[in-house]
Amino acid sequence: MPYVDRQNRICGFLDIEENESSGRFLRRYFILDTQQGSLLWYMDNPQNLPKGAENVGSLKLTYISKVSDATKLRPKAEFCFVINAGMRKFYLQANDQQDLVEWISVLNNATKITVPKPGEGHAAHAETPQEVLGAMKQVSYKTEIIGGVPIITATQEQGEGQNGAERRGVKQGQNQLPYFLSRGAQDQAIIKAGYCVKQGAVMKNWKRRYFMLDENALSYYKSDLEREALRVIPLKEIHKVQECKQSELMMRDNLFEMVTTSRTFYIQADSPEDMHSWIKAISGAIVAQRGPGRSANTVELLQETLTLTF
Numbered sequence: 001m002p003y004v005d006r007q008n009r010i011c012g013f014l015d016i017e018e019n020e021s022s023g024r025f026l027r028r029y030f031i032l033d034t035q036q037g038s039l040l041w042y043m044d045n046p047q048n049l050p051k052g053a054e055n056v057g058s059l060k061l062t063y064i065s066k067v068s069d070a071t072k073l074r075p076k077a078e079f080c081f082v083i084n085a086g087m088r089k090f091y092l093q094a095n096d097q098q099d100l101v102e103w104i105s106v107l108n109n110a111t112k113i114t115v116p117k118p119g120e121g122h123a124a125h126a127e128t129p130q131e132v133l134g135a136m137k138q139v140s141y142k143t144e145i146i147g148g149v150p151i152i153t154a155t156q157e158q159g160e161g162q163n164g165a166e167r168r169g170v171k172q173g174q175n176q177l178p179y180f181l182s183r184g185a186q187d188q189a190i191i192k193a194g195y196c197v198k199q200g201a202v203m204k205n206w207k208r209r210y211f212m213l214d215e216n217a218l219s220y221y222k223s224d225l226e227r228e229a230l231r232v233i234p235l236k237e238i239h240k241v242q243e244c245k246q247s248e249l250m251m252r253d254n255l256f257e258m259v260t261t262s263r264t265f266y267i268q269a270d271s272p273e274d275m276h277s278w279i280k281a282i283s284g285a286i287v288a289q290r291g292p293g294r295s296a297n298t299v300e301l302l303q304e305t306l307t308l309t310f
Contacts, residue, residue: 001098028043081104254269
């Protein structure tokens, strides 16, 4: 889903057909910068790229005449929309139907030219990125009792059905099992899997890793093609998982921290929704493993998580 970053820009991952009519869509990180009047895309979130890394593509908002749904024009490209810019058409793929609707809306809103009515002068209010996204997102909440503890979480936003969730899992690697586990060879039930960015323990650099959570541990790999995990963190060693208190200091969006016996792991998700999903999944797995008999630890863990997350 597109989200507003700390620089008040609308950002998120999309797939784009960079070479027109090639039929090949590539994963890119998009930044809609209305202050600069540009739509930019990068190989990855610039926070994870070397300092000064250039964008791989850009488009002036003044060149865009219309953004519209293109699922009928490109039936083989699921959740596809098109940006009409002069003689060129840019075809992009969203992650699900809700993502498609939101990107079309924010792009059209950013490119429309409004003329104030007589008497309004310059007093007309321009919508901020937060207002644009906030107006579209209708989020409901549900309460679950896990291990005797009430957990309040946001439910799926309207428009994201089962098909959308399944497609996001295939497209983004979220909840997609590594190839060597995809043939029924896994020993543990996989709760959640996908790519995140983590900070190194020594060099403090940030690298994208493939994480996999099962009922006993959280493991991470160099990629989803690797068989051997770079590290396996038993759930019994995790004391706390929560939205990071130092995200502003670290200048990282969607950052959460996981406090273990040996160190604190700083992990960056691709979106706010994904960050909260990881926090909930890890917390829930810990509760399930410890069971109601360990209620004291359970209550402390989840109360701190809920306080800082919601």
